[in-house]
Amino acid sequence: MSKILEIKNLTKEFKGFTAVKDVSFDVDEGGFFSILGPSGCGKTTLLRMISGFTPQTSGEIYIRGTSMKGIPPEKRPVNIVFQSLALFPMMNVRENVAFGLKRQKLKKSEIDIRVTDMLERVSLQGYEKKKVTELSGGQRQRVAIARSLVMKPSILLLDEPLGALDRKLREHMKIELKLLQKEIGTTFIYITHDQSEALVMSDKVAVMNKGKFEQIDTPVNLYKHPKTAFVAGFVGESNKIEIKGMKGDFIITKNGWKLKKKGLDFNPKVLYIRPEAFILSPTDDLKDITRFNVKIKTVLFDGSNTKVSAIELTSKTEILISLPQNAKFENLKEGDNIEVGINYNNLKCY
Amino acid sequence: MKNTEGFNFTFYLLIVPVLLWLILLIVLPHIDLFISSFQVDSDTGGKIFTFEHYATFFKNKIYWLTFVNTAAYAIGITVLSFIVTFPVAFYLTKVISKKYSGFLTLLLLIPIWVGELVTVYGWMIILGDHGIINEFLMYTGLIDKPIKMLYSNFSMVVGLLYFSMLFMIVPVMSTLESLDDSLIEAASDLGASKWTIFTKIIIPYSMPGITSGGIIVFMLVIGDFVVPDILGGKSSLWFTEQIYNEFLSTFNWGEGAAFGFLLLVISSFIIWIALKLTGQKLERVGS
Numbered sequence: 001m002s003k004i005l006e007i008k009n010l011t012k013e014f015k016g017f018t019a020v021k022d023v024s025f026d027v028d029e030g031g032f033f034s035i036l037g038p039s040g041c042g043k044t045t046l047l048r049m050i051s052g053f054t055p056q057t058s059g060e061i062y063i064r065g066t067s068m069k070g071i072p073p074e075k076r077p078v079n080i081v082f083q084s085l086a087l088f089p090m091m092n093v094r095e096n097v098a099f100g101l102k103r104q105k106l107k108k109s110e111i112d113i114r115v116t117d118m119l120e121r122v123s124l125q126g127y128e129k130k131k132v133t134e135l136s137g138g139q140r141q142r143v144a145i146a147r148s149l150v151m152k153p154s155i156l157l158l159d160e161p162l163g164a165l166d167r168k169l170r171e172h173m174k175i176e177l178k179l180l181q182k183e184i185g186t187t188f189i190y191i192t193h194d195q196s197e198a199l200v201m202s203d204k205v206a207v208m209n210k211g212k213f214e215q216i217d218t219p220v221n222l223y224k225h226p227k228t229a230f231v232a233g234f235v236g237e238s239n240k241i242e243i244k245g246m247k248g249d250f251i252i253t254k255n256g257w258k259l260k261k262k263g264l265d266f267n268p269k270v271l272y273i274r275p276e277a278f279i280l281s282p283t284d285d286l287k288d289i290t291r292f293n294v295k296i297k298t299v300l301f302d303g304s305n306t307k308v309s310a311i312e313l314t315s316k317t318e319i320l321i322s323l324p325q326n327a328k329f330e331n332l333k334e335g336d337n338i339e340v341g342i343n344y345n346n347l348k349c350y
Numbered sequence: 351m352k353n354t355e356g357f358n359f360t361f362y363l364l365i366v367p368v369l370l371w372l373i374l375l376i377v378l379p380h381i382d383l384f385i386s387s388f389q390v391d392s393d394t395g396g397k398i399f400t401f402e403h404y405a406t407f408f409k410n411k412i413y414w415l416t417f418v419n420t421a422a423y424a425i426g427i428t429v430l431s432f433i434v435t436f437p438v439a440f441y442l443t444k445v446i447s448k449k450y451s452g453f454l455t456l457l458l459l460i461p462i463w464v465g466e467l468v469t470v471y472g473w474m475i476i477l478g479d480h481g482i483i484n485e486f487l488m489y490t491g492l493i494d495k496p497i498k499m500l501y502s503n504f505s506m507v508v509g510l511l512y513f514s515m516l517f518m519i520v521p522v523m524s525t526l527e528s529l530d531d532s533l534i535e536a537a538s539d540l541g542a543s544k545w546t547i548f549t550k551i552i553i554p555y556s557m558p559g560i561t562s563g564g565i566i567v568f569m570l571v572i573g574d575f576v577v578p579d580i581l582g583g584k585s586s587l588w589f590t591e592q593i594y595n596e597f598l599s600t601f602n603w604g605e606g607a608a609f610g611f612l613l614l615v616i617s618s619f620i621i622w623i624a625l626k627l628t629g630q631k632l633e634r635v636g637s
Contacts, residue, residue, distance in 0.1 A: 088537075
């Protein structure tokens with residue numbers, strides 16, 4: 001696959017602080033690339049540099065091999081879907097979508113065809129004459145995406161466009177956006193602080209923290225093999241446990257646990273354990289696991305995503321454990337004692 | 351139930367002064383003037399119903415030409431005040447930081463605190479034959495005798511523009527403040543030039559503010575008396591001066607009242623035409 005976007009050593013300094021520090025990455029043509037990070041990590045600044053609204057302090061941006069240095073936003077082959085959507089309130093749906101094409105001085109007949117086609121793709125046929133203020137949140141979303149996509153950009157940049165929607169609609173739009181991207185084939189760069197959006201939609205996710213990329217990987221790898229402590233803690237839920245030191249093949253944690261772990265070539269400082277990594281009531285023949293006795297503190301019921309908060313009996317450490325939704329554990333309740341086990345492969349040390 | 355009754359009592363208590371003000375000082379005098387605009391004194395000292403006062407306006411060229419002149423100037427000054435204030439409003443709301451814009455907006459209000467008459471005398475000091483501008487030009491040797499600026503249409507336009515600008519800038523600023531910067535960025539992202547952004551995004555967006563500002567300025571200017579009378583001098587043909595003359599020089603109150611109502615009706619009609627032409631709706635103005 002060819003590279004549509006190449007970023008080389010991109011840095012942005014504002015008065016007194018560096019928003020983006022020496023970031024380099026490539027985006028493949030036709031991919032869905034997400035930049036995931038907490039608010040204030042510099043992801044919006046990065047997006048604004050790609051779109052041309054914010055000039056970089058140093059570094060280079062190449063789109064299809066062409067340097068973007070000194071090219072203003074209106075001349076770049078990228079379009080952006082703003083966080084606030086920025087639909088033009090004085091225009092109807094059709095006028096909003098046609099706005100960019102009219103600026104290119106295309107023939108009216110061609111504009112009509114492209115706008116109609118695009119509105120059909122985002123299932124907004126019949127809404128042409130509606131005012132954008134009369135639309136629902138999801139429809140406004142689709143108008144904003146259509147308005148950018150109709151320009152046939154090399155890259156579509158999306159700045160947390162689902163942020164303002166309610167939960168149910170957001171879940172729906174996530175799937176819709178992913179399908180739309182697959183169908184149209186335009187490269188999407190999607191910015192979000194919501195890990196579930198990034199994991200569900202993307203081919204690749206870059207996790208950003210304090211102006212730097214921590215890891216660029218597929219959603220599965222990010223979740224299963226986080227490379228840094230930040231990624232382990234930020235992507236998905238984890239139990240974080242501080243480490244005191246190593247004793248042979250065992251990790252000694254600050255709360256007094258002794259956990260078997262082989263093949264570490266460095267001195268770990270912190271340990272992350274996913275809630276679903278715990279095995280409930282492990283059978284006696286299971287090997288390579290460390291066993292704990294825990295007392296259930298509360299059951300956090302959330303359908304298939306139900307967890308329990310439990311206290312490990314010897315160290316009094318509170319841990320979060322996923323509860324499989326099967327008949328075996330459905331009667332588990334507050335105050336129950338249960339044995340849990342953790343395989344050493346599922347201990348992520350940093 | 352008790353609650354709403356309590357509310358109603360307070361509500362009426364609060365609204366009574368407003369109603370009294372409106373009825374005693376605005377509605378009743380207008381009715382009285384309206385009646386007297388249709389009356390002439392008969393020989394016996396009674397009142398006779400007549401259309402004569404209104405007919406006078408249309409029959410005498412000097413009256414309706416004065417009105418046309420006044421309306422033309424008022425329209426011109428409304429347009430000028432938009433042209434002059436829009437960049438200022440844009441600068442204050444979109445370019446500089448909030449910190450300074452509050453202070454600068456406050457500075458704009460100063461002419462209102464001082465009062466119309468004082469600002470008019472201020473302009474006389476600036477524009478007079480021995481005013482600041484003429485003295486400076488003569489001192490530098492660019493001219494050898496003063497340019498006549500005062501008591502002309504020029505000084506009148508300057509004065510009217512100066513005191514009406516504020517009524518344009520305030521509503522325009524309030525609509526511009528609600529303009530999300532990302533709209534401008536989105537337009538630019540879609541390939542719009544600066545000029546297109548201005549004409550297709552910024553102006554249409556601020557149209558309600560421009561319209562309400564325009565109506566206020568037009569009404570204030572067409573009904574103003576002090577500035578045309580003092581700064582315009584003898585040569586100014588301002589319709590309010592005709593009304594003034596009817597009331598206080600010739601003591602023809604009926605004629606004056608008729609002129610007053612003609613001013614009200616025709617200027618409202620001009621605004622209605624302007625709203626129709628620009629496709630604006632009165633309900634949306636200022637929203």
